[in-house]
Structure formats: C-alpha cells, structure tokens
Amino acid sequence: MKHTSSKLERVKLRLEMLALAVGILVGIGGSVVGLIAWTESRNLNRLNVDLQQDNDETKLNEFLLNNPSLSGLWARFPNETNVPEVALKKILLLASADQDEYAKLCNEQADLGLAPLTVQKLNDYIWNGNGFYDEKRIRLRKACNVMRWVSEQIEYAFDANRRKQLNAGDFQGWVSYLDGLCTHPLFLAVLQDEQDSNFPSKDYCAFVQQRVLAQPQGREILSLIYTNMLDSRWADSVGSDVRR
Secondary structure (H helix, E strand, C coil), X not given: CHHXXXXXXXXXXXXXXXXXXXXXXXXXXXXXXXXHHHHHHHHHHHHXXXXXXXXXXXXXXXXXXXXXXXXXXXXXXXXXXXXXXXXXXXXXXXXXXXXXHHXXXXXXXXXXXXXXXXXXXXXXXXXXXXXXXXXXXXXXXXHHHHHHHHHHHHHHHHHHHHCCCCCHHHHHHHHHHHHHHCCCHHHHHHHHHHHHCCCXXXXXXXXXXXXXXXXXXXXXXXXXXXXXXXXXXXXXXXXXXXXX
C-alpha cells in the first residue's frame, strides 16, 4: 500500500508540475501577445501622430502662401545689432500693410506706446478693446493667431515625443520651428498669455526656456521683453501672477 501511495503521490506531483509549466507558458505567451499588441499600437499611434504633424505643417505652409505678409514672422535683420529696436521692428513689420506704412511706423513708433517693448504691453495693445478694429491691431491679431497655432503644434510635438509617439526626425523639425521663433516678441507674448491661463505644462515651459536661452542674444532679449522668464523658477509659475 505504501508503494502504491508513493507512486500516486509522484504522479500527482508530476501533474502539478505539468500544470504549473503550462500556466507559465500560457503566461509567457500572453505577455508576448500583449507586448506585440502594445508595440503595434505604439507604432500605429506614432504613424498617426507623424501623419497628423505632416498634415498640419502642410496646412501651415499653404496658409502662409495664401497670406504672404504673415511670412514676416520669420523675418530677420542680420545687419542690425540693436536688440530692442529689432524686436520692435519685428512687430511693426507685421502691423504694416506695405513697405511705406512700415517705414512710417518705424519713424513714429512712439505713437503706438509699445516702446520699450514688453510682452505685457504687446498683449495689451493687440487685445485691448479700445481701438480693437484698428487695421494695425487686426493684422497683429492675425499674426498672433498663427503664432499661437505654431506654438500649440510645437507643444503637441513635445508631448508626443515624450510618449514616444513621434518620429525623432519630425520632432527635430518642430524643434527647428521653435528655435526660429522662440525669441520673437510675438511668440513670447503668446507664451505669456498661455502661461497665465495655465495651458502649457511645466515640462514644456522648461524646454522652451532652455531653447530660448540657447539662442544667440536669447538672454538679452528676455532681459528686455520678458524678464521673469530668466528666473529659474519660471517654469513652475504656470498661472501665477509674475513679473513681465
């Protein structure tokens, strides 16, 4: 009887071990299937984000072709070294209907009340109800809306890249957009307005701050236009009442 009992126990043990092995294999198989499904889902999401960003960039380029004056967002003044004057000229260029009006505004810039230029003055000028339908302000609001759209796309690309849902090359393309625009007074004004409304994430604000400071004259521009962005705690001040 003892021999029979011992034999039954060994058979039972083998069955238990077999059941355990099957369970482990099923678990591994499920994990592999789950990993494959997750990888495919991530790749699909990445493809969708890449396509969306490509479509958005195409729409932006088409819009700028149909509204050539807004290409002034990318205007450069390579032979001028007066930083506050160049910053103001970038705004006057967008506010002007043609070359003659631009020259006139440059000569009468004090009449706009923007000098010395700061992000707060610029936002007040663009969105203040008094003189809201003045043609110069209308043109600036159009440019501001384009800049806001570009800023939102850059932030979307930043978030997608952190989730590994965006092709690295495409992300670098949007970083190039950021580097080209991040010291523009209108970009900084949009950023200030967005930050006061608690919209951008702290991580994105820290990233933008890093890119601005990496640009030639970036620190000098901030010291004139958006001083509180020089504060190391600026990225943590989303929505707070801070200096401009």
